Amino acid sequence: MTHPTSLISPEQLATMLGQPSLRLYDCTTYLEPAPQGSSDPYLVVPGDKTFEAGHIPGADFLDLQGEFSDASTHLRFMMPAIAQLETAFGRHGLDASSTIVLYSIGSMMWATRFWWMLRSLGVDALVLDGGFDKWKAEGRPIEQGAPSGYPATTFKAALRQGFFVDKSAVLARIDDPASVTVNALGPQFHRGLEPSRYGRSGRIPGSVNVPAATLVNGADKTLTTLADAEAKFAAQGITRDKDVICYCGGGISATIDLFLLAQLGYDRLTLYDGSMGEWARDSELPIETG
Template structure:
């Protein structure tokens, strides 16, 4: 199996540098621990400082929680209104006519989150396999300093329905034989064996576990093969005839699952944006543990 066009290699990107319609974006955010007793799961910190310390030549920086999230709701990183995104992406020179490459540091999930957001707006983008970690490890060219940005553009979204769902849709999917709910968190959190920073330990009842971490090669942070991903999803009963609802802690790491499912040809996919950051805190919602 070959990886489809949504995934781009470091070799391919290196050969494209300097192309006039190329738009490269560092999407990095960091989740830092909170003081004991805090009622938030983590502190989201912009990756602008690591961007300044080193980035792919010509890249711009996208601040997920700064410009591209709905900050009026409690769970972090919630999808904002289309108009907000059109304006924010336009300020960064992004529109559907450009070749868009997204990457992040430490984990690809920040890039795949932006990829999923853009797809929901009708804009297709590429994700750099292995991200900046692989690029740097290969000794490729690096720039430093603040982002220079790109000339502003006008993004006209063509929203695609069904990319994001809320807790009521997840509730409706519990026990539905035509739906499979997939938890992308680690098995210890899925099973409720460890305290959860999101609230009550456990999972959405009936959900299966395909941890995002198992879909990534730890050595170079690239995605696993499509054959391996297919086997992991199939083992959990994830099939193409079912509607697949993915979730995690904050709607970020689950986009790695969604990215690979998309590459495998699954087309009935959605993200529970609130994820456990919302579900575990709401005592009216059922939760399941081993």
């Protein structure tokens, strides 16, 4: 399999521009340092300004924290009520009958987060390999200005169960031999060798480490090959006969791991949405270092 079924290349996307059924979305968010003394680990800045400076022609912009996350919690990027998502996606003209392509700037993780969310709602989408960075590097057409948007639709979710779990489910699986919990953060954070911006340093006990950064090619920001990804997962004891729980800091970079696992045919996958943003701050939850 040269290209996973949910992945689309810039070359392939270029042939689709202008098609009436195409719904193309820039999903970019930026994480900036929080002011000194702030209780937040970072500031969430939507990528609307960089969208206006340059985007793939015809694209719309999706604000993950502003429109598609639960605003009632201090945790960032948490899945909100289904009704909120139906309203927001419908407002942006998205429905299952369209060809949906997602991309982001700097990292594909913002696009794969939306891919995972949509998948949980019963909608399959495509993710642009290398995102806007690769598109721009290849000299492909770029448009400037605010999004024109798409005609609104009535979005109705067909909810698929098991895509998200909470801390109690993760805690219950710590010593379960039928499960494996995967940390997508860097090894220095997994081992607790560096201070964590989320709270206590370390990892969920028993979890293994497949950093999302090791699944991406640094030169052009594309995903690694399926063979390389398979080898990295296998080296950590991640097999198709186990339930796989992925986590990171805020439930974003872990979707890179989930995306590749899904393309490899793993189907017992879930995301701990609260991730270390929740776990590290809860002193009643166990944590492991070393």
